[in-house]
Amino acid sequence: MNHNKYIVRLSFIILFLNIVINMLFYRYFMIKEMIIKQVALEHTKIVELYTDNIWNIHKNVISKLHKFDYLKLLQDQDFINFVKITAQWFTNLNINISLYDLKGNKFITSNMLHMYSVDNYKDDSLIEIVITKIDKIFLKSFTSAAPLRDAFKGITSHILLPKVVIENESDLTIEHASFVTSYIPVIDHNLDFPVDAVFEINTNITSQWKNITSLEQKVFITFIIIFIIFCTIIISNTNYARQIIEEQLETNRNLKAQIEKVEKTSSSNTKFFANISHELRTPLNAIIGFSEILMSERDTEKSKNYIKDIHDAGKHLLSMINDILDLSKASADKLKVDNIDLDLNKLISSSLILIKPRAYQAEVELISRLPKEHVVINADPKRLKQVLLNLLSNAVKFTNSGGSVTISLEKDELAKLVYIKVIDTGIGIEEKDIPKTLSAFGQIDSELSRKYEGTGLGLPLTKKLVELMNGKFDLQSKINKGTTVTITFKYDGSIEI
Structure with missing residues (x-):
């Protein structure tokens, strides 16, 4: 019974851990598939559109950027036109986007936000701090120590910034937000410089992040309620089953005692059967033996018939006793x-x-x-x-x-x-x-x-x-x-x- 009790407890622990693990997988599936990948796809399309419609059309300006610092091109009319067109294009997109030249200078930007990423907010609860630490483990592929440097090597990076502090200089307020930042290289395989420039695109995902967290909490609460109901049913059924098992054990003990009693009785009967058969065989053998002698000595036909009847009856009785003895031995597994x-x-x-x-x-x-x-x-x-x-x-x-x-x-x-x-x-x-x-x-x-x-x-x-x-x-x-x-x-x- 104790063994079964431990099994039930272990089952509850496993079930609870299963709920937690499923919640974690659900969380990171939603973050990766529904947020990061979708935003990354949008960023990639933006870069492709810009490259096709603006960047590739202004190859002369790009060549100048490769040779000179952008500060020296501030009086260059072609460069000025290129910057105006790009800035207008960025503004129309209504997105925070910056463009870096080959020297790592941010020479065009529509991002006027003063923001920085933090590990935790000051008012975070213990659970939020723990979740942040778990996020770092499961979302490690969406972090990078030097994403800009990687981009100049031709590597695209999509960085998740779940906790960002935005400082508004105008009214000195602080805002908490979440972002996905992409560093996407502009690559032209026809030039001597494989990477022409790097895009930094920031998308605010605060609403999506809050929605996932809210949904996650609701699902978790639902799971906990189901878990409590399930545990209640299991405990109730276990107690009922334990009661039935105890009753069955008691019944089995009584049955075992009865079986032992019957076996003892059966054994006694078998011994009696064997003994009585043995006792009957001895006088019967004598009857048969003497009748055989009498049959050989007496002369009258009538006496011989009587003696023959005695002999036949004795032999028949002996045959029956032999059968009884054999069956008795067979029943006792002694034959x-x-x-x-x-x-x-x-x-x-x-x-x-x-x-x-x-x-x-x-x-x-x-x-x-x-x-x-x-x-x-x-x-x-x-x-x-x-x-x-x-x-x-x-x-x-x-x-x-x-x-x-x-x-x-x-x-x-x-x-x-x-x-x-x-x-x-x-x-x-x-x-x-x-x-x-x-x-x-x-x-x-x-x-x-x-x-x-x-x-x-x-x-x-x-x-x-x-x-x-x-x-x-x-x-x-x-x-x-x-x-x-x-x-x-x-x-x-x-x-x-």
């Missing part, structure tokens, strides 16, 4: 099998020999369909013979006079499987009753089945034995049509006889 390579053809043939007298007496035809090539599998010969005898005995017992019981052996070379089928034309079983026949003491209670003696352990024990030998057991039946039992084993190879 062992010793799998070895065995010849199926020989095992089936020897089983048929033992069943033939019973089939002959019941007037049931026994049919064998075995391949000429002997099939070898890995199984317990004693237990597999027990399986075959159980299946054949059942088939003969539940097949009326004149019917037939067929045992076949088939192999699937591709799937490496071998199939043993016992097919009878007997009374059959209804589909709904098949599960019952495969459960211990589950012989069907019907007028037909009551005619046949037995504990009902034959098929359940047979199925259990097949599974213990890593085989598969399948029973298909139709009422008054007959039953087919298929047992499947893995097939490793064959030997020629």
Whole structure:
């Protein structure tokens, strides 16, 4: 439970950090894409328009600027006309723009603002100071130590100035603002001087900056509200889940105690079953033994019949007890099998020999369909013979006079499987009753089945034995049509006889 509690707490922390990180990404996406890039694009277009419409037309003036200081050209009429046209063009744009010559002199400007950039304003809150520091990290690409010098090297720079102080000399007031300043070189590849001049363009982005900050605050507050609601729901559900888990744990503890109690009872029953079976076998063996002696010594036919009945009843009872003992061991996982390579053809043939007298007496035809090539599998010969005898005995017992019981052996070379089928034309079983026949003491209670003696352990024990030998057991039946039992084993190879 403590482990789950820590996981929930960690989830809350991760969720909160995720909100903060997403807010940061949102902020810097808006600043870069919606402000800086848009302003930079406008500045670049301004320079291109000016270059095409004015700068390139006055090449003679540009050549003079390359040779002389602009102060020496103040009396030059061409230079004066060029300056007037440029100044008028700047004024019409209504933008703060300056033009530098190759010596770094600002010889034309429409920027009359006295402004300077600061890290923080005096009245900034702690949060604003922290955000400014974070801005410096994430917006590092929009800063430059010497943007004018870089521009004379042919490098365009777009500088973000989020905190600018503007001093109005007329009324001595101070104004806070935000700017994007671009330093864009004028390049003419046809001249000896790749960079002819540099533009400095300042655009006031104070309103956009405030809008982003305001929107950011609203989104952040919305996220926090959602986070609080989510946390409340999670905590409520967690407490409810904890209560349910505690109840389930208590239920599980009770169930475990009950299971242990049942297992102890089951173990006791199994031991009792095994012990009583053992105790019953000893006197039964004596009865069978003595009856065999009596059958060999007495002369009268009537006495022999009585003794034979005792002998048969004893053998039948012993068989049932053996089945009970085997099933008891199997249920307790104490029944062992010793799998070895065995010849199926020989095992089936020897089983048929033992069943033939019973089939002959019941007037049931026994049919064998075995391949000429002997099939070898890995199984317990004693237990597999027990399986075959159980299946054949059942088939003969539940097949009326004149019917037939067929045992076949088939192999699937591709799937490496071998199939043993016992097919009878007997009374059959209804589909709904098949599960019952495969459960211990589950012989069907019907007028037909009551005619046949037995504990009902034959098929359940047979199925259990097949599974213990890593085989598969399948029973298909139709009422008054007959039953087919298929047992499947893995097939490793064959030997020629």
